Amino acid sequence: MNLAAWLLWILPLISSPLVVLISKIGRRAVELFACIVSFIAFVLSLMAAVTYIFPSIEKITNWLPIMDLFLEIKIDGVSVLLSMFISFLSFLITLYSVGYISHEEAYTRYYSLILLFIGSMLGLVMAGNLVQLYFFWELVGICSAFLIAYYNYRETARRAGFKAFLVTRIGDAAFLFAILLTYAITGTTSLDAAISSLQNISRVNEIVGIISLLFLIGAMAKSAQVPLHVWLPDAMEGPTPVSALIHAATMVNAGVYLLVRITPVISELPSLLVLTQIVGLASLLLGALCSLVSTDIKRVLAYSTISQIGLMFYSIGLGFWHGAIFHLISQGIFKALGFLAAGSILTVVGTGNIDELSGLRKYMKYTYLSFLFAVITMSGFPPFIGFWSKDAILYTTIEKNVGLALIIGLSSLLTTLYGFRLIFRVFYGDAKISRPQNDAPAIMLIPMTVLVFLTFVSWPLLLTQRFVDFSFSLHIDLTTLSLTLIVLLSGLGLTFFIINKYKTIFDKLVSESNFLIKIRAFLMAGFGFDIIYSRTINKIMPSITKLIRRTQTGMLNINMIYVLVTVIIIIIIFIGGAA
Amino acid sequence: MYEQMILYTTSIALIFLGLASLSYSRNLIKTMMSFQVLVFGINLALFTNSINGGLDFLASTLVLFSVIIGASVESVGLALIIQIYKKYGTLDPYRLRRLRH
């Protein structure tokens, strides 16, 4: 029995309630405990990776013998690789949050929720059957909702947390329905068995199409894809380490992980592949366009997350799930780095609004360098890892369909635009606000440095190749390389000119043209999804609730009539069944 | 075999009597009495499962449980009825408005 693989997720889950006990000792003890536990989880994942030879599913206790349900974990390349990545990022971000929330008094709640989240995310990745995956999926959603609403004295934070929970709930319902259908058809929920039998049935039975669609909806809600993406930009109300961990690097990748597990089934259904590609491309473009106009650093990064995960969905839709996993890892690294840098700006300066920030380059050198590296990697400049992952996907696209490659090129251009827009607005120019005396505290800078280091070494790529059998050799096709470089450099140049040199001209142009103002308003409202949803719900719900309220009379006699009628119906059915 | 059939029939009849009267009653004490008739029917139904050959102990234990729970529910219900009468002066469920909306 692979003890490391079991303890890896059990340990943070167990230690989450222990934080409450340890908080009686003091604040330092809690912080030390949280960092130690996440470090031990990381070490355990390394041990599981080192001893990994062949894929296996391990079972222990008989959970529900009737349903053939065991407590099992699946140890194969994807889960080992992802668990290493997640535990490493969690450890770094726990270190970071020691510095970030050093001013808050509700640290117990924070650390216990973070540990619960780490344990459940690792449990999700290592889950061996669908029911266990669903269990941890829900748990991750709950932790995310609570952590978004961490500043519970702010009403916007509470509402954002509730909104996140509500929207992901739609996906959860679809996911649950898909699991029930799978169990009804195949009689098992164990990952290997269920998926292979679904794959075999898929030619014969149309219900597999419905099951895969429901899985896709679940993944869409959790990973914030169009049209269920509305929770992610508002989820930036939470503390920045929460945004970095949950909404950039780990939880939003749960949907991608689910789709990777379901890939054998989806690849038999071409219509579903096309649907995944459409969803991915739509999110890609929507995220990129909306982050061009956002005025809050974290909101820009949130929309950027939506866009990058759209790229991952698109890659899965192409059938190239190895590229999706690799892009998952590289996106996690640079997005977490971006969020950590934004967090240090928030800590030192106090505001994240771009309009109020400028000229921070001289005063916050480390943050500036980290953010610069994050944006460069995000845009995809070679030789950083962002380039390799995007290039892999681009290469596969060109092999299949050149038109879509243009869309990806356009999105790369937009990525460069909004990334460097942030850099030029926030870090260049003359300092308007009170000059910060010093940079962020050291404990916040260390994880950022580690992540910066990771953006240009080849360790992520080598690990992915070893575990996921990612046989994309790093050949550099000169055409794609040159095209990419042209796109990137032109984006950089465009940004430089618009923001820096000809700023006043462009500002005047934008403020005078009515059309551009309307486009800007449209983009800032997130393509109007929020407004459509709230108006629809506000129209439908009151009439439904009034209808249902009328059945709840307080009178015993009416309720007993319901019981009487039900008993009569049951007897009729029973007598009929005995015939 | 005939006996079982007769007993089952009476138990169904008692259950329906109790349920119908429970839906109709304009008086809370009548409600409690119809609940008791309902419990009679259920106990009889539970009991008739065990009369073939020797006595089946599972059914007897279940009847015991049912008797005890029925007794507790009735006592609590009657205590509440006394309190309701003290507060409202009437035993008509349609007149007890304060908790309804």
Place this chain on the structure above:
Amino acid sequence: MPVEITLLLCLLLIITSTLSLIFKTTSLSLIMLFYSSVALNIIFTIYGATTIALIHLIVFAGAISVILLTTVVITGEANLTIGEPKRYIFIIIIVSLLASVLGIQLSEIIEPAIELVPTGELLGFVWTYRPWDLLILIIILAASMVTVLNLLSRTRE
């Protein structure tokens, strides 16, 4: 245990319960309830379950009757009515249900049931039943509909 004794006792049980729910005066109602619990107890004793019989008697005919009597005394001797003009519907329901269940059970003894091919639909038994059973089922449905309609019309209070 001869069948006739069981039949007699069951009839007694049903008659006393019905009477207890129909009477308007409280004391008669209570006495009838007491008798019905005694009848049930005798049924228990006949079939040899003395333990249950004893406990049943002690609880229902002993404790609960006393509690009911106490409650009735405390709250004053109120008239127990079931709703004046609707009493006959009450009896129709009971009789129809009894007739249906009894009829179905008896008919299976007199004419053994033909092997009916299960069709697998939810209401498939409607089409595979014999006409007598179908009639009884329709009576049940009609009675329940009449009940529901009557009761719902009374809630305009």
